[in-house]
Amino acid sequence: MTKKVEYWVKIPFGPIHPGLEEPEKFILTLDGERIVSVDVKLGYNLRGIQWIAMRRNYVQIMYLAERICGICSFSHNHTYVRAVEEMAGIEVPERAEYIRVIIGELERIHSHLLNLGVVGHDIGYDTVLHLTWLAREKVMDVLEAITGNRVNYSMMTIGGVRRDIEEKHKRLLLEMIKYYREVLPQIEDVFLHDSTIEARLRDSAIIPRKLAIEMGAVGPTGRGSGVKDDARWSERLGVYPDLGIKPVMPEDVTGEKARGDIYDRMAVRIGELWQSLELIEHALDQMPEGKIKTFPKDNVLVAKLKILGDGEGIGRYEAPRGELVHYVKGKKGRDGPVRWKMREPTFPNIFAIAKGLEGNQLADVVVGIASIDPCLSCTDRVAVIKDGKKFILTEKDLLRLSIKKTREINPDIKGDPTPAGVGCSRGVLL
Amino acid sequence: MSKEEEFVEIVKQKFPDVSVVIKENKWGRKRVWINVPRESFRDFMKFLREYDEDAHYSIAIGEDVGEAIDFSIHFLLKYEDAPAISLIVKTSVPKDDPVLPDISDIFPISLQFEREVMEMIGIDFENAPDKRRLFLPDDFPEGIYPLRLDDKGIPEEMVKNAGHPYLLRRGE
Numbered sequence A: 001m002t003k004k005v006e007y008w009v010k011i012p013f014g015p016i017h018p019g020l021e022e023p024e025k026f027i028l029t030l031d032g033e034r035i036v037s038v039d040v041k042l043g044y045n046l047r048g049i050q051w052i053a054m055r056r057n058y059v060q061i062m063y064l065a066e067r068i069c070g071i072c073s074f075s076h077n078h079t080y081v082r083a084v085e086e087m088a089g090i091e092v093p094e095r096a097e098y099i100r101v102i103i104g105e106l107e108r109i110h111s112h113l114l115n116l117g118v119v120g121h122d123i124g125y126d127t128v129l130h131l132t133w134l135a136r137e138k139v140m141d142v143l144e145a146i147t148g149n150r151v152n153y154s155m156m157t158i159g160g161v162r163r164d165i166e167e168k169h170k171r172l173l174l175e176m177i178k179y180y181r182e183v184l185p186q187i188e189d190v191f192l193h194d195s196t197i198e199a200r201l202r203d204s205a206i207i208p209r210k211l212a213i214e215m216g217a218v219g220p221t222g223r224g225s226g227v228k229d230d231a232r233w234s235e236r237l238g239v240y241p242d243l244g245i246k247p248v249m250p251e252d253v254t255g256e257k258a259r260g261d262i263y264d265r266m267a268v269r270i271g272e273l274w275q276s277l278e279l280i281e282h283a284l285d286q287m288p289e290g291k292i293k294t295f296p297k298d299n300v301l302v303a304k305l306k307i308l309g310d311g312e313g314i315g316r317y318e319a320p321r322g323e324l325v326h327y328v329k330g331k332k333g334r335d336g337p338v339r340w341k342m343r344e345p346t347f348p349n350i351f352a353i354a355k356g357l358e359g360n361q362l363a364d365v366v367v368g369i370a371s372i373d374p375c376l377s378c379t380d381r382v383a384v385i386k387d388g389k390k391f392i393l394t395e396k397d398l399l400r401l402s403i404k405k406t407r408e409i410n411p412d413i414k415g416d417p418t419p420a421g422v423g424c425s426r427g428v429l430l
Numbered sequence B: 001m002s003k004e005e006e007f008v009e010i011v012k013q014k015f016p017d018v019s020v021v022i023k024e025n026k027w028g029r030k031r032v033w034i035n036v037p038r039e040s041f042r043d044f045m046k047f048l049r050e051y052d053e054d055a056h057y058s059i060a061i062g063e064d065v066g067e068a069i070d071f072s073i074h075f076l077l078k079y080e081d082a083p084a085i086s087l088i089v090k091t092s093v094p095k096d097d098p099v100l101p102d103i104s105d106i107f108p109i110s111l112q113f114e115r116e117v118m119e120m121i122g123i124d125f126e127n128a129p130d131k132r133r134l135f136l137p138d139d140f141p142e143g144i145y146p147l148r149l150d151d152k153g154i155p156e157e158m159v160k161n162a163g164h165p166y167l168l169r170r171g172e
Helices: A049-053 A058-066 A073-088 A094-122 A126-147 A167-193 A195-201 A209-214 A219-224 A250-254 A262-286 A298-308 A346-356 A364-371 A395-409 B003-014 B038-051 B110-120
Strands: A008-013 A025-031 A034-041 A311-319 A322-330 A339-343 A382-386 A389-393 B019-024 B030-035 B056-064 B068-077 B085-094 B099-101 B124-126
Touching: A025 A364, A034 A346, A049 A058, A049 A339, A058 A073, A058 A298, A073 A094, A073 A298, A073 A311, A073 A322, A073 A339, A094 A126, A094 A167, A094 A262, A094 A364, A126 A167, A167 A195, A167 A262, A195 A262, A209 A346, A219 A262, A219 A322, A219 A346, A250 A262, A311 B085, A322 B056, A322 B068, A339 B056, A346 B110, B003 B019, B003 B030, B003 B038, B003 B085, B038 B068, B038 B085, B038 B099, B056 B110, B068 B110, B085 B099, B110 B124
Parallel strands: B030 B085, B099 B124
Antiparallel strands: A008 A025, A025 A034, A311 A322, A322 A339, A382 A389, B019 B030, B056 B068, B068 B085
16 A cells, blocks of 8 residues: 655745746746645835835935836836925926826836746747837837836926927827837737637636635736726726726726736736736827926926925826835925835735636646736845855945956056045935 | 715714824815724724725824824725825824824734834734834844834934945944
C-alpha cells in the first residue's frame, strides 16, 4: 500500500522575474500545476513618498505626485490637484476642465494600448505586441507635441492647466482620431474575434463579481467582473457628465454578460479606447474660449494656498487602471499639506487577482497578473548576501561602486561626480 | 430629498452619538463626513454593509494629529446610478492606547489597509488575521513608524540619501 504524499510546493515568483514588469513578489503554493494559494509581498519600490511630502509645499508636491507612476502621471497629478482644489475651494476655468479631459483621455489611450500589447506578449502572441505598440506611438507623439514630454506631462496646476490647446494641436488631435478609427478595428478584431486569444483568455483567472466587491476591485478589473462603477461617472467629475460619460461594461463590447475573466477585462479596455476617442472629439467641439488658469503665477499660488489651504479634501478620478483616490489635509499658515495619502488602483486589484488565481494553472499567473495592468514603480535597493549575512546597498553605495569601477576601467578619467552648488535642503519638516 | 440626506437621516436614527456633516465643493459634489467614536466603529461598519451590500471601500487613511491618531475610511455607497454617495468615516484613538477593532470580516480588503496602517502609523488592529508587514522591509527596526510625527517617527540618523544623491563628499 502506498502512503499518500503531501506534494504541495511553495515557489517565489518575483520580485525580479521576466514575466513581471515591475518588482512585486508572489509566493505561490502549488499542487502540481494547480495554484492553491497566492501570497503577495509589496514594498520593493517603496520610496517613502508620503514621508517626503511632509517636507514639501503644495506646488512641489505636484511634481512629486507626477513621479509616483510614469504611465498614469497625469492621473496622479489630476487627482491630487482635485483634492487640493476641494480643500481650498478653488474654482477652475471651464476651458481648463476640457483640456484636462483631453489629456486624461490621451493618457488612457496610451495606457490601454500598452496593456493590450503586454497581454499579447505574455501569451506569446508577439504580433499583437508590435501592432498595438506601433499604434501607441501616434498618441505618444501627440502628447509630446501638446505637452513637450512623452511621460510626466506637467499639464496640471492647482486651479487650471499649464498649457493651452491651440489650433495646431487641434489639427493633430483630429488627425490622430482619424488614424485610430482606421487602426483600432484591427486591434479590436484580434482581441474579440481571434480564436487563439479567445481560447487562451476565456475562463482563465476569473474574478467573480462577489470577490471583486469584497476586494474592492476597480477600473477594467472591476467592470470586467460586472461592478458598474467609473469614478468619472459616479463622481460627476468636472465636465465629464456634459460629454456623456458612462461606464463601459463587457456586455457593451462583447454582447455577453460579464464573466470576470481576462477576456472581459480586455474587452472593457477595447470599449474604453473607442469611448476615449469620442470624448476627445466632443471635448474639442464643445471647448469654450477663455483663460486656463485661476492663478497666473506659481508664487501667487503658494501664497494663496497658505491662507486658503485649510480643512480636508478628497480627489477621485478614474485612472486608466481604475479609481484613484487622494486625500489632502491642510492647515492655515502652512506651506504644504499636513497629510497627503493616495491609493493606487493596483492596490485592491492585485489582491483581487491573487484570490482569483486560486484554482488556476501555473501558466495563467503571468497573463492573469498582466490583465489587471499592474503599475508599481522602480526600486532603488539591492540586497547582497555575502558570507551568510545580508547587506542592503543604498543608492549612494551603488554610485560609489560604479565610480570605482569607472576609475578602474579608465584611470585617466577627468570628470568629477560632485555637483557644484548646494542643492535643496532636505529632510527638514516644514 | 437627495440620496445623501436620506442616508444621513437613517444614520442619525441608528447612531445618535455620531456627528454628521454634508459638505459641498465648488463644482457641486457632496460628501458626507462622519465622526464615529471608537466604541461604535465596528457596529457602524456592520450597518454600512447592511445599508449597501455592494459598498465600495476605497481608501483608509491613518494620521498623526498630536495627542491622538485619526483613522478614516472613504466609502462609495449606492453607486448603481450617478452621483453615488461619497462617505468619509473618521474615528480617533488616543496615542497611549492605539487599538481599533479589525473589520476584515465585514470588508475583506480592509485587512491590507490595516496592515499598512499598523506598520506606518502604529495603530493596533485587534484580532486582525494577518499582522505581517506589507510594505516595509523585514529588517526595518521594530517600534518605529515612519509617518509618526513624534519620537516614534524616523530619527535623523536613519535618514540616508535624503538629499542630492551626488553629494558624496559631504555625506560621508
